[in-house]
Amino acid sequence: MSEQTRRILYSREKIAAEVRRLGQEISRDYGNQEIMLVGVLKGSFLFIADLIREIQTPSVVDFVRLASYGSGTQTSGIIEFRKELEMPIRDRDVIIIEDIVDSGYTLECLYNKLLLQQPRSLKICTLIDKRARREVEIEADYVGISMDDGFIIGYGLDHDERYRNLPDIYLVEGA
Numbered sequence: 666m667s668e669q670t671r672r673i674l675y676s677r678e679k680i681a682a683e684v685r686r687l688g689q690e691i692s693r694d695y696g697n698q699e700i701m702l703v704g705v706l707k708g709s710f711l712f713i714a715d716l717i718r719e720i721q722t723p724s725v726v727d728f729v730r731l732a733s734y735g736s737g738t739q740t741s742g743i744i745e746f747r748k749e750l751e752m753p754i755r756d757r758d759v760i761i762i763e764d765i766v767d768s769g770y771t772l773e774c775l776y777n778k779l780l781l782q783q784p785r786s787l788k789i790c791t792l793i794d795k796r797a798r799r800e801v802e803i804e805a806d807y808v809g810i811s812m813d814d815g816f817i818i819g820y821g822l823d824h825d826e827r828y829r830n831l832p833d834i835y836l837v838e839g840a
C-alpha cells in the first residue's frame with residue numbers, strides 16, 4: 666500500500682479526546698465498583714492501554730483473541746477463538762473492549778459466549794462503530810466514533826497484520 670492510497674481520517678488528538686470521554690463515562694457509570702475489562706486482541710491493544718488510564722474505577726484486565734478476517738477487508742463470518750479468558754467473570758461487572766464493530770458477528774459471538782459464564786453485568790465499549798454495516802443486531806453501550814463505511818488502519822487496526830503502529834487512523838482508499 667503506497668502513501669497515496671491512504672489519508673488521515675481520525676487524528677491522534679481526536680482519538681485521545683474520544684478515549685478520554687469514554688473513560689469519564691465509564692468512571693461515572695461504575696464509580697468505585699470494580700470492573701473487568703475484556704480486550705479483544707489484537708486490534709484493541711492500543712485502545713485498551715489508553716482507555717484504562719482514563720478510567721478512575723478500580724479495574725482488572727483480561728484478553729481474548731478472536732479472528733474473523735482472512736487477509737481481505739471483508740468478514741469471513743467465521744469466528745475463531747484463539748485465546749480464551751484466564752480469569753473467571755462470574756458475578757463480575759464486565760466490559761468488552763473492541764477496536765471496531767463492523768458486521769457485528771465477532772461481537773455477537775463473544776457477547777453470547779461471555780453471557781453463558783454469568784457475569785453480573787456485561788457491556789460493550791468500541792472505539793469505532795460502523796453502524797451502517799451491521800448484519801446482526803448488536804449495539805455497543807459506549808462508542809468512541811461512529812463512521813459509515815470504508816476500511817481503516819492504524820491505532821491497532823491492521824490490514825493483513827500491518828499498520829497497527831500508526832498513531833492516527835487512516836482511511837484506505839480503494840479498499
Ligand code: IMP
Pocket residue numbers: 708733734740763764765766767768769770771772815816817818822823824
Ligand atoms: P465484524 O465481525 O464484521 O464486526 O468484524 C469485526 C472485526 O473485524 C474487528 O474486530 C476488526 O478486527 C476487523 N475489522 C472490521 N473493520 C475493520 C477495518 O476497517 N479495519 C481493520 N479491521 C477491521
Ligand code: MG
Pocket residue numbers: 705706707708709763764765
Ligand atoms: Mg478486533
